Amino acid sequence: MSPLVNFITGCIGLALLMIFTIGLSYSVSTGFAGFWGGLPLNIIVGFVLILALVNLYEETIGRK
Template sequence: MISRTTKMISTFIATILVMTFVFGLAESISSGFAGFYGGLPFWIIAIVVMGMAFYDMYDEAFKKK
């Protein structure tokens, strides 16, 4: 069984890495050929998905069970 502290640190690092990748991808789509309005749907999806990722991180590692 993984300790609670290890789970907290690993889920936080993993969420930050995923967030960096997804927001970097959204930024490159918006600043490239698609333009801001072409990349706007991806930004909306990325923000919703990151909200879900943060909730899952909280539920998995930080919430007392």
């Protein structure tokens, strides 16, 4: 596929992943677990999103 198509589909996929994981983390933190109970999940979600962003960069922009 062309680099532009890879970039667009990667951004759409990253946006959907972010919406799902941040929404899940928010619902856990505001629900039964509370902030401190949801903190480990928030840390994991942040780490996973950073990894997904780095992977998107390496597959689209970083590739030469």
